[in-house]
Structures are given as structure tokens and as C-alpha cells.
Amino acid sequence: MHMNTPSRSTIRLTRRGRIALIAAGAVVAGTVVAVPLLSLGEDEEAKPTSLVIPAGWRASQVYEAIDKALTLPPGSTKKSLAKLDLKLPNDADGNPEGYLFPATYPLERAGKKATPDSLLSAMVDAANQKFSGAPIAAGAQRNAMNLYQAVTIASIVQAEAATKADMGKVARVIYNRLERGMPLQLDSTVNYALNRRTLRTSDADTRIESPYNSYQRMGLPPTPIANPGEDAMRAAINPAAGDWLYFVTVKPGDTRFTADYSEHQRNVDDFDKAQRKASPKPTK
Template identity: 75%
Template sequence: MRSRIRLTRRGRIALIAAGAVVAGTAVAVPLLTRDGEEDARPTSLVVPEGRRAAQIYEAVDKALALPPGTTGKSLAKARLKLPADAEGNPEGYLFPATYPLDDSTTPEKLLTAMVDTANREFHGAPVAAGAERNAMNVYQAVTIASIVQAEAATEADMGKVARVIFNRLERGMPLQMDSTLNYALNRSTLHTTEDDTKVDSPYNSYQRMGLPPTPIANPGKAAMRAAIGPTPGDWLYFVTVKPGDTRFTADYREHQRNVAEFNENHRATGSASPRTAHATP
């Protein structure tokens, strides 16, 4: 699965992913065009939900025709208003939205606009109250939302994925989410090997307890709503058996049967591995 940057017919540069799973870290660079004109300057940058900070930096560089790495190096100059827990890392706070571009746009201005938008969305009364209601701070809620954004196959599943995360944390179980492991390995894939789960990283939720130290991507409104208002349920496991059929359960044996059904479907269709919360009972 590869990401790409596309300029729409209305002159918007969009960071998009082919398909519905998390985008890869490598971004292909096609020719930027607008209404058939080559080298047209984009008028806005579209940041979809779930993109990592590194992907957004690269998209900004391309949108503003800057040398690769320019936006990432501009973080210190941007003086972003991030929570103390972030320790200067804007991951999770580059809010997905459409941002206008003009001749005066700089990486610092774009990053500031993204973080300011995130602060308005995340630190208002509803989110702050929802986080407190679930015995966490807003930064932890953004971290959970980033995992939900990466793991949920559909918006309808987001609340259930959030509940799996809360249930596991409350029971002292490792999250064992492939999305955090992918972040540790700087990749995006639905295939996880046993060797992958042994990587030494604070983002390896197979080996480390609790939440990862930072968000793993930049979540949108729906994922944030799920993080502060998870669907009631006792689920501890989930697996996407086939497209449109993600099954949640609290019973490990039932989960094993669901995984077996997925494997049978996989053999029949050659489709990708499932989104799944793995665990030992």
C-alpha cells in the first residue's frame, strides 16, 4: 500500500492513500497539474485522517516546492503550542483538514495552523470532559484516538476498537496492536511476523504495557469521539474476517475461530492479513 500526492482539479494538493488501510511512509510524487496545466501552484493542502507527521512534512515540502526535509527542520522555528506531554513532538496534533496555500505560506505557518486547529478541536470542554470522565488527560485521549484511527476498518467500528483498548488497559493486558508496531518499524502493513513483535521499541505494544509514549498518527474528529466515548462492551479481541465484517469478542476461543475463518478466506482470496488485536488469554 503506497501513499501518493494528488492535485485535484480545483488546485488542491491532497495527501491520499490507495484503499482504506493506513498509508505507507513512502510518498510517490506525480507531476502536479491543475485543469491540464503543468506545474500549477496548489491552492490548498488536504491532510486526511490518520497520516503520520513524517508524511505530512513531506506533503508540505512538495506543496510549497521546497527541498525534501525542509518542513521537518522547521519545527524549532515554528514554536508550536503543544501539550507538555508531547515534549515538542507534534505527532497527533497536525489536525486533518484543508489548509489554504498562497505565496506567503511557509512550513511554519502551515504547521502552526494544524496545531492551532488541533488545540481548538481537542482542548475544548467536550473533549476535556470526556477525557476526564475516562480517567485520562487529553494527550492520552489523542494517543488512543490515533490507534483507533489506524485500527478501525470503518467509522462504525471506532467505538468498539476504543473499548477494546480501554478493556485491555483496565485488565493490565498489553494492547498488542499491529498499528503501534508498524509505527515502531516506520512502515505500514497488515502482515506482522513473530520477529516483528520482538522489536525493542516503546511503541511495541506486544512487549510494552500501557499506551505508546506518543500518538502514532494524526486522528480526526470521529476517532477522537470514539476515544472519549467508547462503545459499551466487554470485548478484548477483534479481527476483520472479510471486508465489512469485523468481529469483536471477549472470548479468546471465539476469537481463535474468527481468525481461523479469516485464514480460510485469506487462502481463498489471497487478501491481506486482518486488523486484529492479538493476545493470550
């Protein structure tokens, strides 16, 4: 279901003005934290001893980081999934997206070097330990969600909210839209379908054929779209109180939530102005 509006380009629920944060994330995404254990000679390269998975990474980023940390050929970790027996919910259908818990994982334990199997299993075990506790389970039930759906909402919250303070509000927008039978219309789900990250989503993007296209499909996407941390998970089961249906991050630190569509349009106009100011057209 779509809202009847004069312009499709103005109905987007969110366009995140987070250029600085995305730029910073791109740096983090390419790094494996190295902690040298011994003093090395000048010609000897320090090898990482642990792998840091930041909150909000997609499974594909985790696989690439594991390959890099273990100096494996690209694609090795992803290929290993077929023979793993990870402790995932039935709804996940073997896809660990959402359950690769963000934390620091050692690359060697008790003299044994880590493998893709051991690292992925450790991440899923950590997620199960964090998510399956009584408070989380009770919170999901209180919001008429099963745990997998709660993790899916948390993954969207992680992708959409720039700050911890905004996470509860983003979660509330999701619930409010679901309860009213409105499509979520979230750029983050479309970006997941297209395997990219961008602040702008075109009209053509919103028409792609994908179960992750929340402009065209009702309800939640079929799986999480990232691996959420504890803050996002807490927000997903304990959303802030409010009647908001729309939000847009006009610029970093300025996310505006509203239940009024006209006000949201004005906020989107401010976002567009901020984007044009940040990226002026080159002069001829």
C-alpha cells in the first residue's frame, strides 16, 4: 500500500544525512584490529591476534573480514557455510545474517588457530546468549513479535539510527507503520537488496523486484539486514513512546521524527538543501 502523494520522491521514510559517519565506517570496515603479542623485528610484520566485528556490519562484510584475518582466498568463509551446523532459528533457514554478534574474537585460543567455522560458530553462540535471555524474549512477546522478527527490527534500527538516542524512536516508527498496515519505505532495506550503501535512493530503486524492497512489499523483510548490537536490540524490544510515522536525518545530529506528512515533506526538503550544499555542482 502506498500513500497518495503528488511526488513519489517525497514519500521516503528516511534518507540518512550521514556522509561523515559512512566515510568513517568505510575505514573501519576495512580493518582488522591488530594487537601484537611479542616484539617483532623490523622486517617482521605484526599479525592480528583478534578480529573486531562492529555493530551494523552485514554478513558479507564479516565473511570478507574473516578471509582477510585468516589470510584465506576471498570467498572461503562464505563457501564454508554450506557445511556448518550453526545454532540458528528455524526462520533463518541457515542464513546467519543478524546472528553474527558484533564483538572482539580471538584468532587463536588455547594454542589452536581460528577457522571460519570456529569464528562463525562463536559469533552465533554469542548472539544466542545475548538475544535468548528472558528480558529479550519477554520484550519480543510484549510487542507481538517472535525473537527472529525482533532481531530483524533491531537490524533495521542499527542501519537507520545514527545515535543510541534515536534507536528507540526508529523502532517506534517501524512498529507504528506495521500496526497501521503501512509499508516501511526504508532505504536501508533497498540498499541491502542492492548490496550497497548510499544516502540517496532513486525512484527506480524503489521499484526493484525484491523481498527486501520495503517500498513495494508489506511487513518486515524476510531476514535481518545487518548484525545488530545490544543497544539496537534493546530499542527493538523497548521502543520509545510516540506517534511518529516518518523520520529523516537532515544532517548528522539532526534527525527529525514526525507523525505529520506535511511536516515530513518540509524536513525532506531541508535534507535535499543540506545535500546540495554539501555537494555543490561543479562550475563549468
